[in-house]
Amino acid sequence: MQSVSIVGCGYTGRRLAARWLQMGARVRGFATRAESLAQIEAVGAQALPLDLDAPQSAPVIEPPRGHVMHDHGPGTAGRDLGDALVYYMVPPDKTSDGDPRLERYLERLEGVDGVEGLPRRVIYLSTTGVYGDQAGAVVNEETPPAPKTARAARRLAAETALRAWADARRVSWCILRVPGIYGPGRLPLERLRDGEPAIVPHEATPGNRIHVDDLVSACIAAGVAAAANGRIYNITDGSDDSLTGYLLRVASIAGLPAPPLVSRAHAQRALSATSWSFLAESRRVDNRRMLDELGVALEYHDLDAGIRASLLETPK
Numbered sequence: 001m002q003s004v005s006i007v008g009c010g011y012t013g014r015r016l017a018a019r020w021l022q023m024g025a026r027v028r029g030f031a032t033r034a035e036s037l038a039q040i041e042a043v044g045a046q047a048l049p050l051d052l053d054a055p056q057s058a059p060v061i062e063p064p065r066g067h068v069m070h071d072h073g074p075g076t077a078g079r080d081l082g083d084a085l086v087y088y089m090v091p092p093d094k095t096s097d098g099d100p101r102l103e104r105y106l107e108r109l110e111g112v113d114g115v116e117g118l119p120r121r122v123i124y125l126s127t128t129g130v131y132g133d134q135a136g137a138v139v140n141e142e143t144p145p146a147p148k149t150a151r152a153a154r155r156l157a158a159e160t161a162l163r164a165w166a167d168a169r170r171v172s173w174c175i176l177r178v179p180g181i182y183g184p185g186r187l188p189l190e191r192l193r194d195g196e197p198a199i200v201p202h203e204a205t206p207g208n209r210i211h212v213d214d215l216v217s218a219c220i221a222a223g224v225a226a227a228a229n230g231r232i233y234n235i236t237d238g239s240d241d242s243l244t245g246y247l248l249r250v251a252s253i254a255g256l257p258a259p260p261l262v263s264r265a266h267a268q269r270a271l272s273a274t275s276w277s278f279l280a281e282s283r284r285v286d287n288r289r290m291l292d293e294l295g296v297a298l299e300y301h302d303l304d305a306g307i308r309a310s311l312l313e314t315p316k
Contacts, residue, residue: 001026004223005119007050007105008090009040012125012181016087016216017045023220052090052101085223086119088162092154099158106165121172121229122162123222128179128208128234130156134283136206141177141232141289149277159232174228176218178235179285182306183212184313191259192251198259199267204242205282210235211300211310221294233290237301240284246303253307 002025006013009029017027021044029040030050040047086109092099102124110117129152130145147153159175166173198204210218218235222228241249244261251258268276290296300306 003084004028004087005084006030006045006087006089008088009045009047010036010089011183011186012212012215012219013087013089014039014043014045015183015212016219018043019216019220021045052104053093055104084119086122087125087219087223088122089125092151092158094151096154097157099154099161102158102161106162110169118169118171121174121223122166123174123176123219123228124159124162125219126155126159126175126177127152128177128236128283128285129281130159130177131283131285133281136282136284138284138286139234140286141234148281172229174222174230175232176215176222176235177232177285178215179208179210181212181215182209182310184310186212187250187254187307187310188247189250189254189256192247192254192256195257196259197262197267197270198244198247199242199264199279200261201242201244201248203264204244205279206240206284207243207246208236208240208283208285209246209303210237211306214296214298214300214306217299218290218294218296221296225294227293231289231293233294234285234287235290236285236287237298237303237306238287239301239303241303243279249304250307253304254311 002020002023004017004020004025004027006017006027007030009017009031013029017029017040020027027045028048029045030048031037031040032049032051037047037049088102088105090101090105093101109119128139129149130147131139131143132146132148132152134143145156147156162173162175165171214237215235218233222233244259247259250256262270267279271279300309
């Protein structure tokens with residue numbers, strides 16, 4: 001039986017947990033808040049508390065069935081991951097350089113004797129933001145990262161830390177670079193209802209996104225494909241509609257008023273620095289490696305179909 005651990009088991013993680021459970025896997029979801037733990041249990045996975053901001057925090061991980069738990073002394077029981085597949089989805093602390101949360105987790109993956117506590121593969125969900133501003137040019141996994149924001153720099157630091165940790169221990173790793181995620185309960189409906197402006201189409205720049213269910217398919221493929229060992233994949237639907245185009249599509253399909261359109265210069269003056277930072281960068285992200293190597297069959301390569309499906313489903 002496949003043993004799967006999802007660390008930072010939130011919106012995407014719960015849908016991933018449900019998919020693995022349908023496939024007969026044994027799934028554990030780790031989260032900090034009581035509400036999140038209850039949501040993990042609701043999809044049928046084992047919910048376990050984990051606070052990576054607390055240095056003394058340690059994952060409480062049970063061994064896969066049939067795996068022998070070794071007693072290493074007080075405080076070490078339950079830390080043996082055996083052959084588990086680990087998905088790491090915890091965002092870095094916004095106030096830190098690098099990613100101390102990931103570092104704390106990796107420190108606690110190992111049993112006292114070292115290798116027996118190591119997972120089979122660690123899959124890290126990163127961001128396409130590590131490519132920085134490419135002025136609308138196409139980027140692929142061979143494009144050198146050039147993060148422009150602190151949050152993207154933290155993600156790149158986390159990628160580097162994971163690769164170094166895994167390579168030193170001969171643990172398989174895979175990095176998924178993910179753009180904006182949309183899906184049930186994750187459409188900009190309130191933004192449209194509030195009448196927030198969007199940039200006029202001729203000044204808007206390319207964007208990239210993925211439906212959560214297609215992201216889950218990519219996560220599954222990254223967990224089972226031998227080719228995914230030591231590889232980085234861009235996870236997008238292949239479209240590059242601007243945010244304005246996306247908002248106009250959602251408004252039309254949902255029957256909401258279209259957003260008021262303003263110039264790019266006006267938007268920069270009106271938006272907060274954080275909100276503007278998402279619009280200041282532009283790139284078209286190539287997803288051919290994901291399609292060719294992982295064999296992911298996108299259910300929602302058509303953005304309109306993904307929006308309609310998201311509106312029809314009540315988020316869990």
